[in-house]
Amino acid sequence: xxxxxxxxxxxxxxxxxxxxxxxxxxxxxxxxxxxxxxxxxxxxxxxxxxxxxxxxxxxxxxxxxxxxxxxxxxxxxxxxxxxxxxxxxxxxxxxxxxxxxxxxxxxxxxxxxxxxxxxxxxxxxxxxxxxxxxxxxxxxxxxxxxxxxxxxxxxxxxxxxxxxxxxxxxxxxxxxxxxxxxxxxxxxxxxxxxxxxxxxxxxxxxxxxxxxxxxxxxxxxxxxxxxxxxxxxxxxxxxxxxxxxxxxxxxxxxxxxxxxxxxxxxxxxxxxxxxxxxxxxxxxxxxxxxxxxxxxxxxxxxxxxxxxxxxxxxxxxxxxxxxxxxxxxxxxxxxxxxxxxxxxxxxxxxxxxxxxxxxxxxxxxxxxxxxxxxxxxxxxxxxxxxxxxxxxxxxxxxxxxxxxxxxxxxxxxxxxxxxxxxxxxxxxxxxxxxxxxxxxxxxxxxxxxxxxxxxxxxxxxxxxxxxxxxxxxxxxxxxxxxxxxxxxxxxxxxxxxxxxxxxxxxxxxxx
Numbered sequence: 001x002x003x004x005x006x007x008x009x010x011x012x013x014x015x016x017x018x019x020x021x022x023x024x025x026x027x028x029x030x031x032x033x034x035x036x037x038x039x040x041x042x043x044x045x046x047x048x049x050x051x052x053x054x055x056x057x058x059x060x061x062x063x064x065x066x067x068x069x070x071x072x073x074x075x076x077x078x079x080x081x082x083x084x085x086x087x088x089x090x091x092x093x094x095x096x097x098x099x100x101x102x103x104x105x106x107x108x109x110x111x112x113x114x115x116x117x118x119x120x121x122x123x124x125x126x127x128x129x130x131x132x133x134x135x136x137x138x139x140x141x142x143x144x145x146x147x148x149x150x151x152x153x154x155x156x157x158x159x160x161x162x163x164x165x166x167x168x169x170x171x172x173x174x175x176x177x178x179x180x181x182x183x184x185x186x187x188x189x190x191x192x193x194x195x196x197x198x199x200x201x202x203x204x205x206x207x208x209x210x211x212x213x214x215x216x217x218x219x220x221x222x223x224x225x226x227x228x229x230x231x232x233x234x235x236x237x238x239x240x241x242x243x244x245x246x247x248x249x250x251x252x253x254x255x256x257x258x259x260x261x262x263x264x265x266x267x268x269x270x271x272x273x274x275x276x277x278x279x280x281x282x283x284x285x286x287x288x289x290x291x292x293x294x295x296x297x298x299x300x301x302x303x304x305x306x307x308x309x310x311x312x313x314x315x316x317x318x319x320x321x322x323x324x325x326x327x328x329x330x331x332x333x334x335x336x337x338x339x340x341x342x343x344x345x346x347x348x349x350x351x352x353x354x355x356x357x358x359x360x361x362x363x364x365x366x367x368x369x370x371x372x373x374x375x376x377x378x379x380x381x382x383x384x385x386x387x388x389x390x391x392x393x394x395x396x397x398x399x400x401x402x403x404x405x406x407x408x409x410x411x412x413x414x415x416x417x418x419x420x421x422x423x424x425x426x427x428x429x430x431x432x433x434x435x436x437x438x439x440x441x442x443x444x445x446x447x448x449x450x451x452x453x454x455x456x457x458x459x460x461x462x463x464x465x466x467x468x469x470x471x472x473x474x475x476x477x478x479x480x481x482x483x484x485x486x487x488x489x490x491x492x493x494x495x496x497x498x499x500x501x502x503x504x505x506x507x508x509x510x511x
Contacts (some may be wrong), residue, residue, distance in 0.1 A: 001187045001210035001229045005048040007090045008222060009209040013191075016180040018173060019203045023092035029074050032066065035091065042094040043069060047086045049078040050231050057081055062094060084232035090392060100193035102126050105181045107129070107188075114142040114181070116174065120160035122193030136160055143189055148178040169202050170194070185215035199475045227500060228256070235260065237295075237314055239506040244310045248432055250482075251334070253305025253311050258293045263320055268294040268353075269399070270315040274328025277302045278392075282327035282359075285392035289400045291325075294318050302334035306483035308342025308499070310505050316350060317508055323403050324356035325346050336360040336368035340385075341485040344375040345501070352381045355402035361388030374493055382406060414463055424500075431479040434503040436487050440466045442482050442498030450494040456484040467499075 010020040011308035023269075025048075026032060047059030054060050059081070061072035069091060079086045108115040117139040121129045130137045138159035142148050153171035164168065170300040173194065181189035188210045195205040211219065225235040226242040234242070262268045269291045273279025279298050287293070295318065299311050312318050315324065326343070339360055347356070360368040365387040372385035382402045386395055417490030427437035438451075443466045452460045459480055461470040467487075471480055487499035 002213060002216055002224050002227055003050045003183075003221065003229065003231075004209045004211065005050070005088065006046065006208070007048060007088065009189075009207040010027060010204065012180055012184055012209060013204050013207060014400065015097075016176045016183075018176050018180070019201065020192075020207075021092040021095055021203055021205065023090050024083050025088050025090050025406045027077070027088050029070055029077065032070050032073060032091070035066070035069075044094050045069060045072040045076065046090045047079065047081075047093065048090060049081050049084050049086055051084065053079055055124070059086070078487065082232065082252060087233070088269045095195050095205060096198040097195050097205075098198045099196040100205075101170065101196070102190070102192045103170075103194055104175055104190035104192070105186065105188070108141070108466075110315075111141050114144065114178070115143055116140055116148060116156060116178065116444040118153075118156050118170075118174065119159060120157075122160055122195075124192075126192060147182070148175055150175050166196070171292070173202055173204075181209070184209065185212040186210060187212050211312070228254075229258075230409055236507070237317065240505065241311075242308065243506055244314075244432075248304075248307060250309055252298060253303060253307050254298040254313070256296045256313060257318075258295055262292070262294065265322065266292070267319070268292045268318075268320055268321050270294055270321045270324045272297045272299070272311065272315055272324065272328075274298065274326070275333070278328040280327070281297060282396075284390045285327070285396040286325050286399065288393070291323070291396075291400070294321050298328075300334065301327065303338070304483045305342040305345075305485040305489075306430075306501075306503050307337040308339045309346045309485065310342075310389040310504055312343050312346035313350060313505050313508060316346065316354075318353070323354050323399050324352070324358075325396065325399050327357070327359040327395050328361075334362060336362050336365045337371055338484060340368035340371035341489040344371060344489050344502075345485055347379050347383070348375060352379050352383065355382040355399060355406050357384050357386070357395045357399040357402065359385075359386045359390060359392065371489070382412055426466070426468065428473045428481070428485050429477045430481045430501075430503075431477060432483065432503065433506075434483060434501060436476075436481065436499070437502050438487075439498045439500075442496045443467060446496035446498055448495050450490045451487045451499050454486045454490050454494075456483045456486065461489040 007025045021488045042064050062068040076086050076089050086103050102119035102122040104117045120136045138156050139154050148169050153174040157167045157170050190208045191204045195203045206458050214225045216224050235257045245253045271293045369385045423438035423439050425440035459466045459471050488501045491499035
């Protein structure tokens with residue numbers, strides 16, 4: 001679920017004729033100077049953050065003058081709440097409150113249906129209200145084929161003791177809330193509180209909306225950069241990782257940055273899991289050895305080698321990590337040699353300079369371990385590889401041993417066959433913006449032609465003793481080239497280093 005800020009949620013509510021207080025979003029205090037007409041009334045200044053209890057955190061303030069508003073907004077903007085920096089504040093007219101209510105729509109996993117909840121008592125702490133005043137809460141399961149009808153909303157409100165005109169007003173608002181939630185594929189849509197003013201009007205004084213991850217692409221106007229659930233704005237690396245994942249559905253690449261402000265030697269590890277449950281076990285194992293997680297990554301569901309490569313590059317861009325730990329499911333269903341080739345390319349291309357322990361348990365793990373071990377002489381940092389017979393705890397202990405015994409590493413070990421002098425004679429593009437190219441001078445001297453024999457997709461053939469596509473370049477670009485990295489990794493070790501694959505990671509190069 002992707003969370004929206006209060007001001008974004010209110011813009012949606014307004015589209016469905018749900019009244020909200022007159023307000024203005026500002027990101028710079030200078031914008032308050034343009035609000036002279038506001039200061040013949042009291043205002044509320046609200047820091048925009050995905051947290052509850054904002055009043056207790058100093059993120060909801062009241063003001064009667066421009067000077068007071070400037071002071072409150074200045075204190076909020078740029079303030080850090082945990083990992084959340086306040087970038088916007090919402091200045092709104094202060095409502096004259098007579099009574100408060102709560103209305104919320106959630107997608108209930110048990111009933112597999114939307115559930116509308118209403119409370120005759122609103123304000124913060126709806127969970128506490130439900131415990132202290134159970135008679136104030138009512139809920140109903142909604143048939144999605146019918147939707148929420150106004151008579152159903154009235155019946156719901158009547159259960160809490162509200163009658164007459166107010167019941168009708170609230171029912172109309174709740175029907176509109178259901179419509180807004182459905183239109184924007186909301187997993188949660190809450191108005192808390194619904195305020196009844198002294199003049200008898202209803203307003204959505206605060207709201208919370210979360211959009212289903214899979215529906216974010218339908219609403220570019222919301223400006224959502226990362227379709228993941230965060231309790232803070234995404235970091236730069238999280239944005240880079242999402243741009244890798246969002247258009248490549250071959251397997252999963254989930255990246256979340258756990259910590260940014262740490263120094264070398266603080267014991268932070270670049271963590272790389274494979275499979276949800278196995279990743280949790282592996283995290284426990286590495287943390288039992290006294291390490292901290294700089295990030296959490298899960299690559300599972302048989303991702304291509306190119307996705308593993310990009311994941312490793314992003315993890316290793318965290319310059320102050322002390323080690324790299326890949327350990328996931330006990331026996332993963334994915335072909336582990338794809339993972340191994342992706343890691344080897346990453347570790348050699350931007351030379352690995354921290355100790356690494358890699359556990360690739362699952363299909364073809366013997367080949368995967370062979371690929372990793374074969375690369376060890378060309379990687380400057382200590383590297384160990386294991387399969388399913390070694391436990392996550394064992395692997396975590398090995399990582400600790402390697403880190404404790406390691407020395408500063410800055411230079412790449414010399415290799416017999418460098419590919420930096422590669423000159424392209426033939427190339428084609430891949431589905432994720434990559435390029436496969438061949439140096440035919442080197443290819444003609446190759447005796448194995450391993451790029452053709454080991455190509456998983458079988459899209460290559462020999463022509464005049466050099467590799468060419470057996471399909472059209474357009475077909476390769478649409479995905480028939482699976483980016484298995486054979487053309488570079490296997491060619492380097494088993495051929496004549498004539499193949500090279502360029503896989504851009506947008507944003508990382510400029511980081």
